[in-house]
Amino acid sequence: MSLAAETAPVAPIVEIAGLRKSYGTNEVLKGIDLKVAPGEVVAIIGKSGSGKSTLLRCINGLEEFQDGSLTVDGKPLLTDSPGAMRELRQRVGMIFQSFNLFPHLTVGRNVMLAPTLVKKRGKAEAEAQAKALLERVGLADKFDAMPDQLSGGQQQRVAIARALAMEPAVLLCDEITSALDPELVGEVLRVVERLATEGMTLLMVTHEMAFARKVSSRVVFMHLGRVHEIGPPSEIFGNPQTPELKQFLSSIHE
């Protein structure tokens, strides 16, 4: 095998170049470049208002952007093409701080809904998939439960199963443990950690620094709408280079 073949780059799942996003005159993302390889787990950290959530929302097409390009799984994100957007949304899963389960549907139906409606899966197939996914997040016995019978941690795990049901190429997690009581955080993080070890491509905004350090392959530190520092967790947490990152890390340890 030639050296070129051995080192042939793997196509990124997410490729962002020169991304700029403004709300009115407030430029929130000031030229973001980022490539995420298949199976990578990228943690996004930074102060409140640095643009972390906005970046995730651009990647799944919830926000339009003014400049730059964004490709998911080889397909450019074209916000002016409804067909392309629908396709993109199927490739990008997103989990939010709030679980957003449909309260009038059972847990099982919550997980089955999108595959049935969007992927046109048959009921039996969707049900089998939902059961397998609920088992994967440790909730095999909750298929027939209603969301309000579950704890916040359990509801968030259902939200993860629901996102996985669409078989996304990348899963975006936006502070998914922030609304949980402290004792429920661990059960959700354990599920995410398992997904990471199973090879899921993950992009997660998190305030759980110990978790980011343990699970991520790279950490992005955002500051004032830019990728200010990026590197492996050992470098970002163990050997921060810029005063802004040093200050951020010391502020969260206070």
Ligand SMILES: Nc1ncnc2c1ncn2[C@@H]1O[C@H](COP(=O)(O)OP(=O)(O)OP(=O)(O)O)[C@@H](O)[C@H]1O
């Ligand atoms: N829908 C919106 N309309 C106007 N401004 C917005 C909107 N959403 C976010 N912003 C602004 O964009 C900036 C970045 O917000 P964003 O939520 O992306 O930051 P963040 O780093 O995720 O913060 P946090 O950690 O608090 O969630 C902030 O100044 C915010 O006020």
